[in-house]
Amino acid sequence: MAVRVGAALLVLTAGVALAFYAIRPGGASLACYLADRDPPEVRIQAPAGPVRARVTVALGISDNCGVGEVRVFLDGQPLNGAPPQLEIDTAKLPDGDHRLTVEAADVSLRRNTGRAEAIFKTDNTPPALTVPANPVAIKQGEARPVEITSNEALSRLEFRWGDVTVPVTAGLSTLAFPVAAGPTDPPGVRRLEVTAWDQAGNEARLVVEVRIQPGTFPVDYVPVPPELTPLLDPEVLVQEERYLAGVFGQVTWPPRWTGGFRRPVTGPISSAFGSRRSYAGGVLSAPHLGVDLAVPAGTPVIAAADGRVALAEGLRVRGNAVVIDHGLGVYTAYYHLSQIRVQPGQEVRAGDLLGLAGSTGLATGPHLHWELRVFGVPADPLGWVGAGH
Ligand SMILES: [Zn+2]
Structure with a gap:
């Protein structure tokens, strides 16, 4: 059971x-x-x-x-x-x-x-990009920051200026992009094309018209002592220029040149930017790509703005040379120094000692040859001295 x-x-x-x-x-x-x-x-x-x-x-x-x-x-x-x-x-x-x-x-x-x-x-709305002025007018031999502002934070920007394409990856809403016209760049209208993406990836474009106007440049007659004439060999000049173009062509981030430059020495201008030269009575040279400031040998030469030493070595034409990278394609160069006091790769602040003025290389007397390059294009550095540009 x-x-x-x-x-x-x-x-x-x-x-x-x-x-x-x-x-x-x-x-x-x-x-x-x-x-x-x-x-x-x-x-x-x-x-x-x-x-x-x-x-x-x-x-x-x-x-x-x-x-x-x-x-x-x-x-x-x-x-x-x-x-x-x-x-x-x-x-x-x-x-x-x-x-x-x-x-x-x-x-x-x-x-x-x-x-x-x-x-x-x-966010499905593209950022709104603005510039204070469009078109922008610059003269031959002038450099100017073009301030691009967005109404919202951006994740990425791309600038196209001539042959140069500069991508910028940074969460920012305003950026000053430097444009320059060399002393021999033809007058006329060029376009700065800006493409920007916001944090969500919405894309906006802006074209800034840059109107290049003629500049005026004097002619200097420069006597050259016989012992320096081998340096005028075009082969030497071309080699050195190519070497420096490689330095000036590097674009680094972030820009550290905002707020104007300090004058590296206080001496008077002995040869203006863009002046054309007749060496030893010869034919007119290419324009002077910097400004010569006359100072006694041994005068301290200071950095015009914060940056990093991109070059510090002796060159045949430019003598003892220091080049400072200020970021976003902006460089300053200091030539004919009697002594170099910085090392390549060193970080410098505006006003730091770079070296002492002299007359090394192709120089007829002690002076500082000071240069500004913007994406390799030479412009008058005195235009950036002071608070504004
Ligand atoms: Zn010079």
Whole structure:
């Protein structure tokens, strides 16, 4: 008898279990189905920064008994989506903060429900770029920063100016981009093309017209002692210029020249920027690419602005030379020094001693030849002395 009752109970239990397994929701075990009180764990991997266009949001939903119905809401409205990946077209949303809510029920009898919320920011509006003046007018031999301002923080900028393309990756909303016209650059209109991307990746473009106007440059007649004439060998000049062009052609970040230059020595101008020279009564040379400041030998020469020493060595034509990289394509150079007091790679601040003035290289007397280069283009450095440019 006892055996029969036992067998009947076994059959009954097995029958209930089979019946449950036949109808079990989501594969939950019987114990889970009846006793579970733990809601599913819900995680939302929302985009960190502002986003634009279509974005994918990953959801992580897990439960010990099994996940049942999942409901997604965007700003309180139901959102159709198939976890674990949600596709959201943010172009249809107003710019700003949005709330994503995910509710997930498990498959137990109680339908325990877990939820998570995430806020993310959308931006589908390109930045608005402005400049104080457009067109910008500069003269031959002049350099000028063109200040680009954005109405929102940018993630990236790209400048195209002649042959130069300068990418800038920095979270900023204003940047002064330096443009220069060399003394022999033809007058006319050139274009500075600016492309900018905001934090979400929206793109904006701006074209600044730069009108180059003729400059006026004097002619100097320079006597050259016979022992220096080998330095005028065009081959020597070309080699040295090519070597320096390699130095001036490096564009580094960040710019450190804002706020104007300090004059490296206080001596008077003995040869102006852009002047054309007749060496030893010969034909007119190419324009003078710096300014000569007459000072006694041994006069301390200081850095015009903060920067890094890009070159500090003796050259045949320029003598003992120091070149400072001020960032974003701006360099100053100091030639004919009697002594160099800095090392390549050294960081300098405006006013730091670079060396002593002298007459090494192709120089007829002690003076400082001071140069400004902007993306390799020579301009008058005196134009950047003082608070403004
Ligand atoms: Zn000079």
